[in-house]
Amino acid sequence: MIKKHLLHGRILAASLLLCSLTAPAFAGQVTLEDNDLMVAFDSDSGALTRMEAKTTDHNSNWIIERRPELANSFRLFAPLPDRRWNPVYGQKQRAIEVKKISDHTVELQWKNLVSENGGTLPITLTSRVTLNNGVLTFNATLQNDSPLTVETIDYPYFGDFNRPASDSSLVAVIMQRGSLRNLKTDELYPHFNNEKGYWGDFYPTKALEAWDSPFCLIQAPYQGLYVQMDNSKSKYRLEWTFEQHPGLLSSITQLVPPGDDLCGTPVHMEFRVCHFVFTHGHSMATLAPVIMRCYNGGTRAGEEFYRQWRSNR
Numbered sequence: 001m002i003k004k005h006l007l008h009g010r011i012l013a014a015s016l017l018l019c020s021l022t023a024p025a026f027a028g029q030v031t032l033e034d035n036d037l038m039v040a041f042d043s044d045s046g047a048l049t050r051m052e053a054k055t056t057d058h059n060s061n062w063i064i065e066r067r068p069e070l071a072n073s074f075r076l077f078a079p080l081p082d083r084r085w086n087p088v089y090g091q092k093q094r095a096i097e098v099k100k101i102s103d104h105t106v107e108l109q110w111k112n113l114v115s116e117n118g119g120t121l122p123i124t125l126t127s128r129v130t131l132n133n134g135v136l137t138f139n140a141t142l143q144n145d146s147p148l149t150v151e152t153i154d155y156p157y158f159g160d161f162n163r164p165a166s167d168s169s170l171v172a173v174i175m176q177r178g179s180l181r182n183l184k185t186d187e188l189y190p191h192f193n194n195e196k197g198y199w200g201d202f203y204p205t206k207a208l209e210a211w212d213s214p215f216c217l218i219q220a221p222y223q224g225l226y227v228q229m230d231n232s233k234s235k236y237r238l239e240w241t242f243e244q245h246p247g248l249l250s251s252i253t254q255l256v257p258p259g260d261d262l263c264g265t266p267v268h269m270e271f272r273v274c275h276f277v278f279t280h281g282h283s284m285a286t287l288a289p290v291i292m293r294c295y296n297g298g299t300r301a302g303e304e305f306y307r308q309w310r311s312n313r
């Protein structure tokens with residue numbers, strides 16, 4: 001009975017970590033908008049603060065990224081020779097550029113990144129985000145002028161991925177063995193199955209491989225978000241990663257806390273694309289482009305985007 005009513009085992013660690021990652025002040029926004037989609041970035045941090053799908057079959061738009069105070073930009077890991085835990089948290093960085101260079105394009109850049117245990121690193125992450133006819137594309141490059149190897153980069157990064165409605169179910173759908181005949185569905189809400197175990201992670205985590213599935217559908221009952229690696233053969237491993245904050249109501253039921261708040265701690269799901277780039281010191285890497293677009297209907301509607309992409313390769 002005690003276990004049934006306790007929060008997930010790592011909620012204390014999660015709460016402490018949340019307190020340590022002080023969110024930056026949001027001064028203003030730089031936006032891209034068309035008839036289908038609106039996306040906004042914080043002018044100081046470069047964090048993705050809002051994403052709203054307009055073309056829905058329902059009464060209101062789908063606000064995918066909703067709360068600016070939970071927004072994020074990126075995360076990367078650059079292990080030290082004597083200590084592997086050396087992350088760079090995007091919410092602790094200040095962008096040197098968040099600039100709208102055309103009606104369809106925003107350019108973002110972060111430089112001299114402050115790591116948790118290795119001080120300031122001469123690393124530059126540059127991103128060009130474009131929105132054309134409802135298709136949002138993230139192109140990024142990494143210039144690593146440090147002696148360290150940058151192992152992973154999480155980008156793009158949603159700090160507050162929301163369902164179309166508070167009572168909507170949500171699942172992630174990917175291919176298995178590279179075939180649309182073999183789809184795998186993982187529930188995200190109301191249940192979230194922690195797939196990483198209780199060691200080495202702060203929050204319940206689900207990581208889906210992109211090796212056999214260059215796309216991931218984040219599917220609600222009547223609409224979804226199509227996310228795709230726009231590269232037929234990436235040079236590195238890539239994962240679609242979900243994290244549920246601050247934890248689960250029970251590790252037995254795997255139920256996600258309802259509402260926006262739990263005992264003063266924000267309830268939210270993160271979604272990020274993790275690039276395993278392993279970029280050595282004093283070298284450069286170009287990340288696989290990531291595209292996103294919203295759709296109405298079930299998984300069949302999302303799969304159609306992939307079929308169109310394959311037919312044009």
